[in-house]
Amino acid sequence: MMTPAQKAPSALSLDAEAAARWGGALRVSPLPPDGLLLTCDPALLPDLCAWLAGERHYRFATLVTEEREEGWRLRTLFWGREPLWVHVLVEMPLQLTSLPSISDAVHAADWHERETEDLFGLTFTGHPRLGDFILHEEWPEGVNPMRWSFNARVPYIAREVDPQWRPVRIVQAPGAFAMPVGPIFSDTAQASHFLLETVGEDVARTIPRLFYKYRGVEKLAEGEEPAKVLLTAERFSGTSAIAHAWAFCQAVERIAGVDIPPRAQLLRALLAEFERFRHHLAALSDIIHSTGMTVASSQADILEEEALRLAGAWAGHRYLYGQVVLGGVARDWTNEEVEVLAGGVERLAGGLGRLSRRLRFSGSFLDRLEQVGLVSERQARHFGLVGPVARASGVPEDSRVDLPYGPYGSPLKTDIAVEEEGDGYARLRVLVAEALATARLIREGAERLPGGPVRVEVPLCSGEALGWCEAPRGVAFHWVRLDEGGRVARYRLTTPSFTNWHGFHLAAERFAFQDFPIIMATFGLSTAEGDR
Template identity: 50%
Template sequence: MSNLQIAPNAAVLAALSEILPRDSVRRGGDQAEVETSLERLPSVVDTVVRNGYALAGIVTEWEDAGWLGRYAFYCSSCPGFVHVFVHGKPGDALPSISPYVFSADWHEREIEDLFEIPFEGHPLLGDFALHNEDWPEGVAPMRPDYDRDEPKPPRSGRVWRPQRFVKAPGAFTMSIGPIYSGISESAQFRLESEGEQILYATPRLFYKYRGLEKIAEGQDVEDVLLLAERLNGTSAVGHAAAFAQAAEAIAMVTPPPRAAALRLVFAELERLRSHLCTIEELVESTGLQVPTAMLSSLVEDLLRLSGRVAGHRYLFGLVRPGGLTLDIGDAETADIVKTSREATARLSRIVDQLAYDNGFLDRVEQVGTLQVPKALHHGVVGPVGRASGLSKDLRVIHPYGAYRDCEVRIALADEGDAFARFRVLAGEAVESQHLMEQALSSLPAGPVLAPWRPRADAALGWSEAPLGAAFHWLRLSPTGKVLRWRIMPPSFTNWPALATVVEGAAFQDFPIILASFGLSVAESDR
């Protein structure tokens, strides 16, 4: 542990101490805190990013005399976090950092809409989280004086005039959604074109804005955990684990070893199922019905396995602050090993056959290519990033729980096209099964739940959810009520990258690119 406490953040803190007064840098283990002023913020952020840090997200909190803006960065190669924070008074504007860190763009637009904290130097604000036609002017749900039970405003009646970026003669916009074909999540994609090629794409999200961060305020931690599970029901364990980790860090509680190992098992089971779903949707988008059917029956095998061993097909109700609600016995262990082994064996056979299927390869090779520099620029996370050469995986660089004691082999590709994503997903699915089996073969004995008592503090929790790095910031009152819960989900980071990848693609490739990213609308909309 000792080298971990010295090594993380050493380089970046040395660089920061050159431009900042000494007492503004606080080191707390792997979580370093840097206080700065509004004027200095851009240069501080720039220094942090140049030292190999990626933005986890921006957290804004109300304080007595204004607000606190916290920029959480995680190191892409060492186990360290840097929190840069600034205090602002009412009326102050935050300088936009998206020119330095592109992944801050959507965070800034969201905060401007929901908090009404202005950003200086941001080119495109407004109509982001609160759509003009649905929400009247002047509504800011995240402001402290806004009541969560406020009656829903009538439709604003305002007209939304989308901006058009392509000005060529004959250019038109193809608008897909918010409700579009098939069983799909509600979101809108505006594809601008001159003919066959997509020249500019704008995803318009937040149709499904459920206001999770707002309705969590004042609720008990355990009730908010239920919201974290339902944020994206297909990544329930991933988000619940990140949330619980934050709650446990606040209470300074460590889950018992058996709970940590079982959390790993359930998280990997979820990853295996989620990756299977993404692969199935990708194959479906290429029109191959038989392998789609074969893959969806594998998904069902795993859903039924979850139903048998955990009592819930999507593993809800398992994670709790302090551990797990459920222990498993030998029969369940054997069931998990047998069923997951069969599923990955079948998956591997299907993947091998697809890799030699020209009909499939024609649709996915060199389609939706996310080049390495662009992936870096957007700070892309998860399997999408690992298919574009970014090997960062929180299980490896910031290991948590039982991942501290096991070795995760990262599936990596650097072509960045839909086929690379397909191979990475398949490789990770197989690795998940290995990790599960490894953890189950040496399950520590003992309880699965440690007593958890609330404390007034705040902490960051994280986990590698199936779609990528998930961060949850949590602040509690002395009685364990949630004062602020900020969700920084992987899809929110990856959506802007999808939009740039679509540019230059043909219309018929759009569904394939969309499916190969496998992003969730629900967790981005929150």
């Protein structure tokens, strides 16, 4: 006869084991449809999260910090299997401003904690790298823009460059220096700044200094109507508009409890897949351009512009703005029109297939990508990387499969393109495979398009919910809380670029200066999406 202690931990259900481990210190409550809410003291947080991530293999999704009248609420979201979602909620009075850090056990939470420290003024004890993150050294200490008391609507210009500021440098070697890149660099690169610590030739350490484009999207959303916030969700990252609009709509629709008609769901998926297709073409063009192959990058550029024109002709906007609305999609398309899209994408996919076959036999191209910008599977899991970057390092995760939403799972079946090497070439192959799969998905969706309405009314509602979407660069999580008036009280935006920038340095280090732009291109991240 086995005693409970001898049982393997996985044999117990999650709530039972949590209760057995922590007993009364932990309040366990269900979170329908498929979730669990664990409420605990701040002191218990690190152990609990370490157990979830380490033993139960839960993936960190996001950290939602809220300043409520009754106190701080910090909600750490994990996803996994049985149940799908685990929310760890910590409540504490407003006078308390510090709690233990979990990024020791769950390294993916590192930047979330730093962000919370900068924007809310909460300190995470045990975190060695707090401060100087989103708000740069010109921002005064002790002013936290996400607090209720901070007026976000007026320009805040009490800024001065601190002459005492120095970057935290760790490379100790004779002749070591930090090569600055940006914030204004290259021809049309997005604003971002990197300090490359080096002794010449190879990059010993990368210090990304992002958030030059911090527009305070989360703060600006507060007090606005969801319909207006939707415009912001769509426009803060123009190259992944559909994905973020969909994720935001999902959250609001979940709060309202409305069911989206299947035709609208499938049309949203068609738009999202088309956006993914166009994004991957642009990413491919950037990668080829970074290796200096002019003709090849022109070929990709032609495909990209043709995709943009297809979007402009088909939906009226080249970047598909204004298509996804609360309750469905903005307009309906006839089946013939959908056929035009599917046919157009298939034609472009044919061109992409030919281009990628040709690239595969171009030695000078492969030399620049193979064994460059390596990210191992261990590192990718450790930093919680998402999207094509993680999949190229052998992490077979895709929220369309793991966290099915909308029409994914049924009727749309997707499979995950995975590569093991974790180098630039693997990332390129994943991008191409996904773009080609996208064309098949659009064809499949066009054939199975059901009839019915494409939009339902979303009533005024209040509550909180999470929406998510597999954006072209990886999964995005949008946490929305609507107040009694139906306005947005808290909007937490976790984007794939933010998640992946956290691990960008893994790829950029150990390689030569001239590989840096190539590694940046193969990561394909957007600072607009990451900085928010």
